[in-house]
Amino acid sequence: MRWFVYWIIVATGILLFVDNDHRVEWSKWMFVGFICVEAITIFVYIYIRSVYPKLVLILSQRYHNFWDIQPHIKQDQYTRRALFVWGKRYKFSYTGSINEQNLPHGYGKWTSEWRLGESLSGYWENGIPIGPFDSREYRTGYAFSNVRIGFATSCAGPFTVTSFKRAPELLFGVGCVECSVSGRFFSDLPKARVILDPFKDRNYDVDTVVRQIIHPDDFPESKTASAKRNTLIIDNTDQGLYLRGYVPENDAAYEKVVIERTENEDFDYSWQIKGWKLSPKPKEAIVFVPGFNCSMEAAFRLFGQMITLGTIPSYLKPFVFGWPGGNLIGVRKAVRVAQSQQVTDDFIKFIQELTRAGFTKFHLICHSMGARVVNAACKDFHRVFRLIPRNRRSSSTLSQVHHLPVLSSITYINPEALLNPFCEEYVDIIRNHTSLITIYGNNRDIALKTAEALEGFNPILGCNVNGIRSAFGGGDIENYSETIRYLMEVDVIDTTELDMNIHLARHSYFNLNKFIVDDVFDLIITRNRAKDREHRLLNIRGNVYGFLSAPSYVVT
Structure with missing residues (x-):
């Protein structure tokens, strides 16, 4: 699409070099030429984006010998002719599970040496790669990843739409999202699709959903599974040594x-x-709670990009909790819905269903107004999460001595929630269930500054990084001892000075900024506090930390 602008610049530049006597005549011819060139550009764009893919699909389905596939001299390898080029042939191969029609089905690896071919390892269904899978282009090296995510929503749907309309019951389903992870990031990615769609088919039970959230490491054929089994994580905690798994x-x-x-x-x-x-194979859930005006598809794109860049291990199962977040013109109503008892009941029911399915540990990640959903529900955390025993030896044994699961961590990312109620009320409740509370804030977040104005300029948590200590009553060093009980269990990460992969609004960049992605999954997997992640974070003051990073304009 950028060529539409380029032709305008070219035409304007040519007219600047034409003298005044011939400018009118040249302008007429330039206008005619400009219209023709723009029409050709539109035709090429439509052909490449729409006509060409459909044409290839129709021809390959109608004519079974369209690709002229022939066995290669090497076992399990084949050759095909290039598209519309009758002489040249390219090698490709597939090794893995197949169905009765000899189509890839199950786990398998596809390799093609065509100029735009790729090497793809992952899960197939009747000849179509549906994820999870990892892919890399043969010549360019551009890499892509597809992950599966479960979801529960109280929004009436469909998958691509958000509204204030509620579903008659909590709906469960599974989707997948393909993302760019290395090299050039494609404009049409992340791309989400539904695998089990409760909006169209039926409402699936939680056990069915959990079985469908597969990971490449779940397949014995996956090389990454054996490689990761040779990794041992030892954490030196206050209670002693702790070994993951x-x-x-x-x-x-x-x-x-x-x-x-x-x-x-x-x-x-x-x-x-x-x-x-x-230990028995753990079942830990990462639950992402998106903000308002966020459809399930949009939440999948946000969370999916974060997961693919963070490369989470197979024992962590990702979920999205959707709620009727409305639209841009209904901000005040969205606030009331997020804090309503109905949404709270839906969230608590979701946690209870996952607990019944065998999950023993939970990590909550909430973005923007999703913080209001979690804060409103925290008063009922005692119904679904364990209280922290002060004499515990290690969190790894908590789920084995109590029927309630463990809230291992809770992470707020640019939270759109009032500062004072959080510091005065919600923190004291949450800290009874987890000692790993992390807030990522940005003082220049335009979306949160706008929300602050709508709240009568009451301070918002996510854009008042420096005000968090003051709200606790610890605005200066002399009063620090009065608030140490709270501050030591809340890590505040200041992202104000980060400017890599961050857009102007500075609100929804967390899924693309590698500093934040790596830090979030570092604290989730290792459960290290900010003070122990010193290879990435620097203590600024009290419980506030900043990233060790240079601004984008600093180059060598």
Whole structure:
């Protein structure tokens, strides 16, 4: 589309070099030429974007020998002719599961050496890659990733629309989203689609939804699965050593970790850890709560891009909680809906259903007005989350001694919630359920500044990074000791000075900024506080931290 502007610039530039005596005559010819060139540009754009893909699809379906596929001399490899070029042939191969029609079905790997071919590893359904999968273009190296996400929504839908209309019951479904992750980011990505659609088909039960949220590492054929099993995370906590994926056999294991390398009959190496044993496969859920005017499709694009850039492990299952967030002209109504008892009941029911499905740990991520949804629901957290015992040894054993799951972390990203109620009321409730509370704020967030004006200039949490300590009563060093009980359990990350992959409004950039993406998943996976993420964060004052990053204009 940029060529529409380019032709205008070219035509204007030519007229500048024409003398006044011939400018009128040249203008007529330039206008005719400009119209012709713009018409050709429109035709080429429509052909490439719409006609060409449909033409190839129709021809390949109608004529089975359209691609002239022939076996190659190497096993499991084939060749095909190039599109509309009868002489040249390209190699491709597929290894993996197939269906009765010999189409890719299940986990498999496709490789094509065509100029625009790709190498794709992941899940297929009747010949179509539907995700999860990882893909890389053969020549350019551009990389793409597709992830599956479960969702629950109380919005009447459909998937692409947001409104204030409520569904008669809480709806459950599954979707997937394909995102660019490296190289050139394509303008039509992220692209979300529904796999189990409760708006059209039927309302699916939670167990069906959970089974459909598959990860590439869930397949034994995946090479990444075996590679990640050779990684051991050891965290030095206040209670002692903590190993991800293991449970201690006795209290002495918290003080010392002894690892021995062993070799099996197939000459494969593995390790044994004395005093520790593998814990049952964990079921942890990351629940994303979007802001207002955000359809389920838009929430998938936001959260999906964040997941693909963060590369979460297979034991973390992503979910989106949708609520009737309305539209841009209904901001005040959206605030009332977000804090309504109906939305709170839906959120609590969603957590209860996931708990019934076997999830023992939860991580909440809320963006913008989604913070109001979580804050309003926190008064009922005692119904769905465990209270923190002050003499606990490690969070890894909490779910094994109580029927309620653990709220492992809660993360606010540019939260559109009133500052004073959060500091005076909600924090005291939330800290009874988790000690990992993180707020990412930006003092130049235009969307939150606008919301502040609509609230009668009452301070908003996400755009008042410096005001959080004051709201706790700790505005200066002398009063710091009075608020240490709260400050030590709230990490504030100031993103005001970040300017990489951040748009002008500075509100919905969290899913593209690699500093924030890596930091969020760092705290979720390792559960390290901000003070322990010193390789990325610098303590500015009190409980406020900033990223170690140079501004975009600084180059060498």
